[in-house]
Structure formats: structure tokens, C-alpha cells
Amino acid sequence: xxxxxxxxxxxxxxxxxxxxxxxxxxxxxxxxxxxxxxxxxxxxxxxxxxxxxxxxxxxxxxxxxxxxxxxxxxxxxxxxxxxxxxxxxxxxxxxxxxxxxxxxxxxxxxxxx
Amino acid sequence: xxxxxxxxxxxxxxxxxxxxxxxxxxxxxxxxxxxxxxxxxxxxxxxxxxxxxxxxxxxxxxxxxxxxxxxxxxxxxxxxxxxxxxxxxxxxxxxxxxxxxxxxxxxxxxxxxxxxxxxxxxxxxxxxxxxxxxxxxxxxxxxxxxxxxxx
Numbered sequence: 001x002x003x004x005x006x007x008x009x010x011x012x013x014x015x016x017x018x019x020x021x022x023x024x025x026x027x028x029x030x031x032x033x034x035x036x037x038x039x040x041x042x043x044x045x046x047x048x049x050x051x052x053x054x055x056x057x058x059x060x061x062x063x064x065x066x067x068x069x070x071x072x073x074x075x076x077x078x079x080x081x082x083x084x085x086x087x088x089x090x091x092x093x094x095x096x097x098x099x100x101x102x103x104x105x106x107x108x109x110x111x112x113x
Numbered sequence: 114x115x116x117x118x119x120x121x122x123x124x125x126x127x128x129x130x131x132x133x134x135x136x137x138x139x140x141x142x143x144x145x146x147x148x149x150x151x152x153x154x155x156x157x158x159x160x161x162x163x164x165x166x167x168x169x170x171x172x173x174x175x176x177x178x179x180x181x182x183x184x185x186x187x188x189x190x191x192x193x194x195x196x197x198x199x200x201x202x203x204x205x206x207x208x209x210x211x212x213x214x215x216x217x218x219x220x221x222x223x224x225x226x227x228x229x230x231x232x233x234x235x236x237x238x239x240x241x242x243x244x245x246x247x248x249x250x251x252x253x254x255x256x257x258x259x260x261x262x263x264x
Contacts, residue, residue: 012118013235082118089120093229096146097124100227103144104126104136 005085008078011055016040017048021074024058028073031060119232126225130218131194133225137216138163138197142174153183153204163199167191171199186211194218201231210237 012018020034035045049072052058057078063069126133136144142160145151152158157175159182164170167188175182186200195218200211212233219226 009118009235086118086120089231090122092150093120093122093231094124096144096151097122097227097229099146100137100144101124101126103140104128104133107136108127 005078005081007055008057008082011052011057012082014048014051016045017052020045020048020052020072021057024072024074028071031070031072034072118234119230121228121230123226123228125221126227127223128225129194129223130220130225133227134193134195134197134218137218137227138165153185158182161185163188165191171201186214189213190215206237212237 012021016038019038023029023034023037031046031049034049035042038045049058049060053060055078056075058072059075060070060072063071126136128136142162145161147155147158149155153173154175159174159177162172162174162180164172165188167190169188169191171185171188172180173183173185174180183204186202188197188199190196190198197216197218199214201214202208202211212231215230217226217228217230219228
């Protein structure tokens with residue numbers, strides 16, 4: 001789980017890879033579609049896809065009727081691990097912002113009296 | 114489901130943006146909650162303090178007279194009433210391992226929406242176990258995520 005989070009974060013540290021993930025959130029897509037979505041060479045996009053595959057964020061499989069067509073889809077597991085981890089950071093800030101809000105409300109009362 | 118690796122939290126306060134920014138920064142020594150989750154050294158930590166300028170330090174003050182203690186980070190953006198950004202690190206991380214916190218102040222009616230975004234975790238090498246301990250509420254909260262499908 002910890003490794004999942006580290007690997008997921010490293011894979012997501014790049015804006016192109018984040019964009020690929022966003023595209024795959026909508027639906028699975030063909031490799032060709034993903035290449036067309038970017039203003040860069042096929043091999044460059046393929047490199048990013050490989051990093052996402054190695055990190056376990058996406059998987060790739062062929063179509064039944066044509067194995068040469070590669071389909072990419074997201075694997076949910078690393079995102080669940082990442083979200084669980086981010087939830088903890090969010091709870092940390094939600095706590096402190098709650099304390100800030102209480103302080104601001106006390107001040108605001110003081111200002112209006 | 115987050116796909117960006119950025120944690121965010123927001124709150125609305127009954128102050129105008131300029132006042133909210135001033136209170137957030139100048140009064141952090143008063144409002145920042147105590148407790149081991151929030152301090153590098155909860156024993157020695159007296160208050161948090163911002164040096165109010167770009168390049169200024171965010172310090173967990175251990176000595177109120179000198180103002181010295183643990184440097185949590187440095188101010189990257191100081192735009193009163195609008196935006197504050199600073200780096201954030203924990204004592205056990207390597208000096209180069211810093212994350213980024215951005216705080217935005219937006220007018221909403223007669224008050225201000227304050228949003229915190231905390232990212233840059235990919236720069237912290239394998240700090241997750243410490244982090245989970247430092248920021249987490251423990252397993253109950255962690256597991257609640259698995260039953261909470263929508264956000």
C-alpha cells in the first residue's frame with residue numbers, strides 16, 4: 001500500500017501522465033487515441049504510457065477481434081491507496097482550518113461589538 | 114477519486130479577504146491547534162510564526178524570546194488578501210524533501226472562502242509511513258474511505 005502510494009505519486013508527478021490519467025478516467029482508450037491527444041511524438045507518449053503501466057496505474061490489453069489494437073484502462077487500486085493517503089492530509093488541514101474558522105468567528109464577533 | 118495527488122480543504126470565514134489573510138498569517142501562533150499530529154516537537158513547540166515576506170520562514174517556535182525553533186518551510190508567495198504559498202517539510206525528511214502548500218482567499222458574500230491545497234508529495238521519498246502516522250486519524254478514518262464511494 002505504501003509502495004503503491006509512492007509509485008502512484010511518482011507516476012503522477014508529470015503533467016502529461018496526469019492528463020493521460022484524466023483521459024482514461026472518462027473511459028478506456030486506444031493507444032492511438034492517446035497519442036493523438038498530445039502534441040508530441042508517438043514514442044514520447046509511449047514512454048509515458050510505459051511508466052504508467054510499470055507503476056500499475058493503467059493496464060493494456062488487445063482487442064479480441066484485433067490483438068494489434070492496444071486498449072488502455074485505469075487500474076483503481078493505486079488511486080484508492082492514494083486517495084486514502086490524501087484523505088489523511090485533508091483531515092489534517094480540515095482540522096486546522098476548523099480551528100482558524102473558530103478563531104476568525106471570535107474575532108468577527110469582537111469587531112462587530 | 115483523486116488523480117492529481119493534491120490534498121485540499123476549504124473553510125468559509127466571516128472576515129473580508131484582507132483581514133482573513135492577516136489573521137491566517139499573523140495569528141497562526143494563536144489558532145494553530147496543539148497536538149502531536151500538528152507539531153514536529155509537540156513538547157517544545159510554543160507557536161507557529163510566519164516571517165511576512167517572500168523568502169520568509171514558517172517556524173515552529175521552540176523559544177519564544179529568540180523566535181527560533183524548527184523551520185517548517187519558506188514563503189513562496191505573499192499576496193495579502195489573495196494568495197499565500199509556502200513549502201512544508203517535516204523534521205524527519207531530508208532537507209531537500211519539501212512539499213507545497215497554497216492558500217487562496219476568495220471573497221464570498223460578506224466573508225471569505227479559504228482553500229488550502231497541499232501537493233508536491235512525489236518529492237518526498239517513501240515518507241508515506243511517517244506521513245500516515247503524522248497526518249492520519251488512524252484506521253477508522255482510513256477505512257471510512259472505502260465505504261464512502263462519492264466525494
